[in-house]
Amino acid sequence: MDQNHFLGIREFVAIAQTGSFTAAAEMLGITGSALSKRIMRLETRLGSKLLHRTTRRVSLSSQGEVYLASCLRAIATLEDAENYLDAGQQEPVGRVHINLPAAFGRRHVLPILLDLSARHEGLDLSITFSERMVDLIGNGIDLAVRIGRLTDNADLVARQLGEQHLLICGSPAYIARKGMPHAKEDLLRHNCLIDWRRGARHAWHLRNAAGIGEAFDIPVRHEVGDGEAILAATLAGRGLAQLPTWLAHQHLQSGELIPVLHELSGETMPIHVVWPRTHYMHPRMRTIVDTLLRAAQAPGSRWRWDAPPGAA
Structure with a gap:
């Protein structure tokens, strides 16, 4: 690539960041007229107006905003590469x-x-x-x-x-009170706890007779928008929940939760x-x-x- 493609980029970024030709010229150590010429050459080469300049302020055009974002990404990549080399190619910074x-x-x-x-x-x-x-x-x-x-x-x-593996479970107290479900239709008589999602269908994925997972509509008692809160509600005996094993495993091991319908559950x-x-x-x-x-x-x-x- 012709190195002329990089001329004016540093000057353009300096103006965009300072919002002033004068401040950018002082920062770069060049005259205002030299800075203006470099920006004019850059705009001519790109065939786009990058800056709107008035007596009071400098602003970016829509093309200038897009070009600035690309310039900043390129500069950040170069800085990262230099930091990587300065760190002996070992330390992430x-x-x-x-x-x-x-x-x-x-x-x-x-x-x-x-x-x-x-x-x-x-x-x-x-x-x-x-x-x-x-x-x-x-x-x-x-x-x-x-x-x-x-x-x-x-x-x-x-x-x-x-x-992530999902299973349906409930507390011993809840199951003693409401009974152990033996078929997915039994869930229709239970309180089900789900994650809150706007407009989502109230369903759990269960395996059908052919072993294929499909959505099964359930009655919802509580909707809670946080996994830890659903776990807490399940432990408190408020209903059955379909929980990920990484969240429930400790309570399943201790007996605080009991898996139900595990032959039908187990979505991944x-x-x-x-x-x-x-x-x-x-x-x-x-x-x-x-x-x-x-x-x-x-x-x-x-x-x-x-x-x-x-x-x-």
């Missing part, structure tokens, strides 16, 4: 914005990330929790862990970490780590992805829990 599913993220991903950041002083984390499928690119998220089947998206890269959902597709993967990103993959593949990992429900 910089900030990573991460989105995690609430209950699973707090229990099984956050401890790994905190341990990783303790071992790498230059690695900074910004972590959010949400049960929604967040738009990574639109929200500036570098990496996410997602539970559920992914849709095809050419802008994203995904690596599977494991599987994949767990992925997902990030925006780029030509260059930052060392800090690679470190986090590799660490999560190792944790998922470790013996005894709850991310690949696949024992029979009754043996939880």
